[in-house]
Amino acid sequence: MARRNPKPDASLAHILGGHGGAIDATVPVVGFVLVFTLADSASWTSPIAWAAGAALLTAVVIAVVRLAGGKQPRAVLFGLLGVAVAALVALYTGRAVDFFLVQIVSNAASALAWAVSIVIRWPLLGVVVGTLLGQRTRWRRDPDLLRGYQRASWLWVGQYLVRLAVFLPLYVADAVVPLGIARAALTWPLVALCVALSWPVLRSALPEGHRGLRHPAEGDAGSRSAT
Incomplete structure (x- = not known):
């Protein structure tokens, strides 16, 4: 009896890249909360400004380190921009809690986008992995793989x-x-969990003998239509 190839399991985790970016996004939040708590308890002038400055400084340091380490500039700049916008929102409203508003809106928009992508049969997990593997839309011509990406994408909606x-x-x-503690606790751990579970959930849709993520079946080679 044909057996599933175990290699795509490790490959999927490698393709999705782990949770390093999520950790980078968490550190400025921790800096914001710590400095705001200190400044507020010590009755410093403009504690939100101090906290925003700490978050931005932390984000800049992380960006410099990541760029020096060879990370793609676009990903680094997007991370820095997110922190800058969050800091500006808090400064504009004068409410420290609004530093988290961008993250809340982003999570709501992401949940909606991932759910819609599943319904219209363009699951974002497939889009991301297919793009990184250079497959373009070939994975969509494999009904089993398409269904697997749909199932696994629900994990990301859930997070x-x-x-x-x-x-x-x-x-x-x-x-x-x-809120700062919750942000730290539910950012990179949830990303890591989704990365770890995505392959087992995706694999549950693949029949025995399927060649895995890197070798989507063409046309009618898939055994069933995606649901």
Whole structure:
């Protein structure tokens, strides 16, 4: 009996790149919360400005380190831009909790985008992995692989919904420190979990003998239509 190729398991984790970027996004948040708590308790002038400055400085240091390490400039600049926009929002509104508003909106938009992509049969996990593998849209011509990407993409919808379920009540309660802790606890751990579970869930849709992510079946070679 033909056996599934075990290699795509490791390949998928490698393709998705782990959770280094999520950790980078968390560090400026920790800096913001720590400095804001210190400045507020010490009655410094403009504690939000101090906290925003700390977040931006931390983000700049991370960006310089990542660029020196050979990371793609576009990814680094997007991360830096996200921190800058969050800091500007907090400074504009004068509410420290609004530093997290961009993250909340981003999670809501991401959950919607991933869910819609599944419904219209363009699951974003397939788009991302197919692009990174240089397959373009070939994976969509494999009904089993398409169905697998749809199933696995629900994991990514779930991570955004989990964050929203935790973040929104804390945001409404103006709980800056708990929100910062929740942001750190639910960012890179959830990303790592999704990366780890994506292949087993995707594999559940593939029949025995399927050659895996790197070798999508063409045309009618897939055994069933995606659902």
